[in-house]
Amino acid sequence: MADVGQEEDFEAARQKALLVGAKSVHIHDLREQFVEKIIWPCIQSNATYENDYLLGTSLARPVITAAQIAVAKAEGCDFVSHGCTGKGNDQVRFELGYYALQPSIKVISPWRIPAFYERFAGRQALLDYAELKGIPVAQTKAKPWSTDENLYHISFEAGILEDPDVTPPADMWKLTVDPATAPAQGESIAIDFVNGIPVSVENLSDKTVVGSADKPAPLDVFLYLNALGRRNGIGRIDIVENRFIGIKSRGCYETPGGTILLKAHKDLEGLTMDREVRKLRDELSFKYAHLLYNGLYFTPETKMILDMVKASQTNVSGRVRLSLRQGNVTILGRKALEPKKCLYNSELASMDSSLSDAGSGWGFDPTASEGFIKTISMRIRLWSAQQEQPPTL
Amino acid sequence: MSPKRKSSSKRPSAPATPKSASPAPAAAPAPATAAAPKSAASKGRVCLAYSGGLDTSCILAWLIDEGYEVVAFMADVGQEEDFEAARQKALLVGAKSVHIHDLREQFVEKIIWPCIQSNATYENDYLLGTSLARPVITAAQIAVAKAEGCDFVSHGCTGKGNDQVRFELGYYALQPSIKVISPWRIPAFYERFAGRQALLDYAAQKGIPVAQTKAKPWSTDENLYHISFEAGILEDPDVTPPADMWKLTVDPATAPAQGESIAIDFVNGIPVSVENLSDKTVVGSADKPAPLDVFLYLNTLGRRNGIGRIDIVENRFIGIKSRGCYETPGGTILLKAHKDLEGLTMDREVRKLRDELSFKYAHLLYNGLYFTPETKMILDMVKASQTNVSGRVRLSLRQGNVTILGRKALEPKKCLYNSELASMDSSLSDAGSGWGFDPTASEGFIKTISMRIRLWSAQQEQPPTL
Numbered sequence: 001m002a003d004v005g006q007e008e009d010f011e012a013a014r015q016k017a018l019l020v021g022a023k024s025v026h027i028h029d030l031r032e033q034f035v036e037k038i039i040w041p042c043i044q045s046n047a048t049y050e051n052d053y054l055l056g057t058s059l060a061r062p063v064i065t066a067a068q069i070a071v072a073k074a075e076g077c078d079f080v081s082h083g084c085t086g087k088g089n090d091q092v093r094f095e096l097g098y099y100a101l102q103p104s105i106k107v108i109s110p111w112r113i114p115a116f117y118e119r120f121a122g123r124q125a126l127l128d129y130a131e132l133k134g135i136p137v138a139q140t141k142a143k144p145w146s147t148d149e150n151l152y153h154i155s156f157e158a159g160i161l162e163d164p165d166v167t168p169p170a171d172m173w174k175l176t177v178d179p180a181t182a183p184a185q186g187e188s189i190a191i192d193f194v195n196g197i198p199v200s201v202e203n204l205s206d207k208t209v210v211g212s213a214d215k216p217a218p219l220d221v222f223l224y225l226n227a228l229g230r231r232n233g234i235g236r237i238d239i240v241e242n243r244f245i246g247i248k249s250r251g252c253y254e255t256p257g258g259t260i261l262l263k264a265h266k267d268l269e270g271l272t273m274d275r276e277v278r279k280l281r282d283e284l285s286f287k288y289a290h291l292l293y294n295g296l297y298f299t300p301e302t303k304m305i306l307d308m309v310k311a312s313q314t315n316v317s318g319r320v321r322l323s324l325r326q327g328n329v330t331i332l333g334r335k336a337l338e339p340k341k342c343l344y345n346s347e348l349a350s351m352d353s354s355l356s357d358a359g360s361g362w363g364f365d366p367t368a369s370e371g372f373i374k375t376i377s378m379r380i381r382l383w384s385a386q387q388e389q390p391p392t393l
Numbered sequence: 394m395s396p397k398r399k400s401s402s403k404r405p406s407a408p409a410t411p412k413s414a415s416p417a418p419a420a421a422p423a424p425a426t427a428a429a430p431k432s433a434a435s436k437g438r439v440c441l442a443y444s445g446g447l448d449t450s451c452i453l454a455w456l457i458d459e460g461y462e463v464v465a466f467m468a469d470v471g472q473e474e475d476f477e478a479a480r481q482k483a484l485l486v487g488a489k490s491v492h493i494h495d496l497r498e499q500f501v502e503k504i505i506w507p508c509i510q511s512n513a514t515y516e517n518d519y520l521l522g523t524s525l526a527r528p529v530i531t532a533a534q535i536a537v538a539k540a541e542g543c544d545f546v547s548h549g550c551t552g553k554g555n556d557q558v559r560f561e562l563g564y565y566a567l568q569p570s571i572k573v574i575s576p577w578r579i580p581a582f583y584e585r586f587a588g589r590q591a592l593l594d595y596a597a598q599k600g601i602p603v604a605q606t607k608a609k610p611w612s613t614d615e616n617l618y619h620i621s622f623e624a625g626i627l628e629d630p631d632v633t634p635p636a637d638m639w640k641l642t643v644d645p646a647t648a649p650a651q652g653e654s655i656a657i658d659f660v661n662g663i664p665v666s667v668e669n670l671s672d673k674t675v676v677g678s679a680d681k682p683a684p685l686d687v688f689l690y691l692n693t694l695g696r697r698n699g700i701g702r703i704d705i706v707e708n709r710f711i712g713i714k715s716r717g718c719y720e721t722p723g724g725t726i727l728l729k730a731h732k733d734l735e736g737l738t739m740d741r742e743v744r745k746l747r748d749e750l751s752f753k754y755a756h757l758l759y760n761g762l763y764f765t766p767e768t769k770m771i772l773d774m775v776k777a778s779q780t781n782v783s784g785r786v787r788l789s790l791r792q793g794n795v796t797i798l799g800r801k802a803l804e805p806k807k808c809l810y811n812s813e814l815a816s817m818d819s820s821l822s823d824a825g826s827g828w829g830f831d832p833t834a835s836e837g838f839i840k841t842i843s844m845r846i847r848l849w850s851a852q853q854e855q856p857p858t859l
Binding site: 033037038050051052062063066085086087091092095096099100101102103109111112114117158162163164165166167179180184186236237238239240241242245246247248249250266267269270271274275278279282283286290296298299300303321325326327328330331332333334335343344345346348349350364366367369370372373376377380381382383384385390391392393 | 499503504516517518528529532551552553557558561562565566567568569575577578580583624628629630631632633645646650652702703704705706707708711712713714715716732733735736737741744745748749752756762764765766769787791792793794796797798799800801809810811812814815816830832833835836838839842843846847848849850851856857858859
């Protein structure tokens with residue numbers, strides 16, 4: 001069992017597995033590596049999928065598969081198995097992970113085995129089998145939807161959500177309070193980043209400080225951001241997305257801490273990151289989001305992209321202040337950690353003066369814009385002059 | 394001086410299609426419908442993009458001092474403006490004629506609608522409001538310049554901003570032989586008018602009426618799509634904009650607590666109607682397009698629910714960063730609704746390709762490269778991507794939040810979502826004509842994809858790590 005931050009009674013589950021007949025039970029707390037190794041690089045990339053899905057389920061799979069394969073090796077297992085359906089993304093994510101981590105591993109995927117899925121064609125057949133085998137069942141009544149939870153997010157799909165025109169019931173949402181009923185005054189926070197990684201959070205309203213640059217506490221920092229997001233109703237989305245196996249599905253997601261971090265991180269990059277680095281990295285992040293979503297984490301192309309993302313982050317250090325209120329994440333201000341990390345120059349930006357000094361005898365000369373525009377326009381003028389008619393709107 | 398009026402009471406009487414060159418009765422100049430000959434002493438005739446403000450009024454006077462004949466051109470792109478007062482002012486300063494064109498409907502139909510179809514955003518989700526207006530303005534300005542026999546066009550953009558590039562690349566594309574006078578890049582001009590006081594002194598000397606001598610603490614640019622705020626106190630990126638700066642939208646914290654629910658109908662990615670599910674107002678219909686009404690109503694909805702504010706530091710085309718605040722109420726609602734409907738109706742790979750092009754389009758538009766062959770090509774492809782994007786999206790608008798309530802396609806054939814196939818309740822699923830989903834196919838799919846990865850992994854010294 002992987003503890004990736006889902007709410008779970010792990011000891012009860014251990015007992016249950018032993019009762020059913022497991023030879024041994026391994027439970028690994030993967031939360032800190034989930035934050036450090038997977039979530040932090042994802043924040044550095046700003047990766048989102050389609051209608052701004054923040055990839056919470058796909059982010060957890062690499063930590064889970066890596067730990068599962070390690071246990072399989074330690075226990076001398078020739079096979080690994082999982083409970084993913086045959087029509088979802090997760091079977092792909094798990095299995096591509098397994099095969100990358102141990103190319104010779106063999107995989108048993110019951111929900112793709114006709115003898116299994118024909119026998120257990122519905123929930124009742126599973127309940128009957130459980131009773132036959134003396135497996136304790138917590139609740140016989142099915143939830144009206146399916147969920148997957150980890151410390152980054154929760155997902156809801158299936159059941160009544162399968163109609164994309166049905167509004168999710170108010171009581172479905174689990175992690176976040178309803179934005180409409182979150183505290184009216186909200187709260188203000190400051191997040192400090194070093195090289196694109198959040199190192200501390202200060203609550204400007206109540207003075208709580210979590211983490212520091214000198215003593216990294218990634219799990220505490222992330223969990224605190226989650227707590228802030230949750231109580232202010234931040235991070236809900238409802239989308240129809242394209243699965244890797246070729247069908248669309250409707251899903252609702254709550255990503256409280258991640259939503260805050262994405263906004264703060266992007267904002268700080270506006271202040272500190274070079275324009276063309278930003279453009280290149282954004283193109284790669286788009287690809288990374290798809291690779292991650294499709295389960296292609298343990299691949300050479302993902303490694304290459306993440307190395308480049310990391311390289312893009314060397315200046316992204318500073319403090320971003322935000323207001324959190326009833327679903328809204330609002331930027332209050334930002335500053336770089338030190339002047340050398342800031343590419344914003346207020347003297348040059350200012351509209352108050354035409355000539356501007358960047359500080360060492362060179363600066364901005366508006367007459368340069370003349371040549372810039374003339375040069376760019378050359379190609380366009382040549383093209384336009386060749387058209388039968390001038391371009392139109 | 395009178396405060397800014399609601400623009401609806403001061404619309405020029407010109408119809409939606411452009412053409413209004415008639416001066417006010419009090420002024421002498423004859424209507425200029427044909428290019429009148431230039432006077433012998435003139436250095437040439439200039440069509441100036443005139444705003445009615447201090448800068449362009451001074452530029453107008455200065456161009457005349459420099460020996461040009463000046464035709465003033467004003468574009469109504471939805472900014473709050475007393476156009477008739479500006480007309481009078483331009484004539485008073487000495488403009489040969491004043492042309493005011495109502496460009497709002499073409500702004501929505503020709504520029505905003507395709508932008509919504511593309512979902513284009515720039516960097517920290519700037520919705521491109523200023524850059525979107527420039528093509529309509531430059532196209533109309535060049536048309537006036539041609540009609541009035543102007544060899545020159547001029548504008549009041551600074552020499553360190555994006556807009557000079559946007560205007561001028563537009564001018565040169567629309568008329569390659571045009572000549573451009575950009576005062577804020579001319580040392581004789583910008584050294585003389587080195588600060589606001591110098592402009593005020595010149596205005597006083599020239600008898601140019603000035604609305605307010607005290608400078609605003611920031612600079613704004615407004616059109617029907619958005620308003621931008623920059624400069625002044627905003628030049629410190631760590632200063633929070635004062636609450637009273639924001640203009641178009643109410644403070645989300647004080648917007649009505651109950652919010653409201655709406656439904657937007659799209660046909661081929663274009664919004665054709667909006668229904669207010671709370672009070673039953675309906676604006677627009679598929680049969681009788683009313684693009685301007687539809688867009689203005691979405692703005693109204695966004696404004697009163699505090700939707701669409703952003704505060705960012707962005708990279709300008711001329712190589713420096715600047716801090717800007719923006720309010721894009723209707724556009725913010727539309728972007729969310731349109732993207733959502735695409736989730737239901739658009740093929741995955743079409744979505745991916747179009748998204749990559751939209752990223753490029755956002756940069757082209759931001760940088761002023763609208764009238765270019767590459768932009769045309771991208772927009773043709775964006776339009777082609779939209780053939781299925783028809784349906785109804787329901788949304789809740791409340792205190793800054795835009796929340797999806799549900800969506801449905803206009804007709805079954807436009808919907809690529811198949812709930813039978815998606816359902817986790819059954820392993821085998823029928824797509825409806827004897828073919829469907831067979832989970833054993835996933836086995837072969839995964840095995841095939843994994844082949845390359847297994848081969849690569851087997852060659853590494855160590856297995857891959859997190």
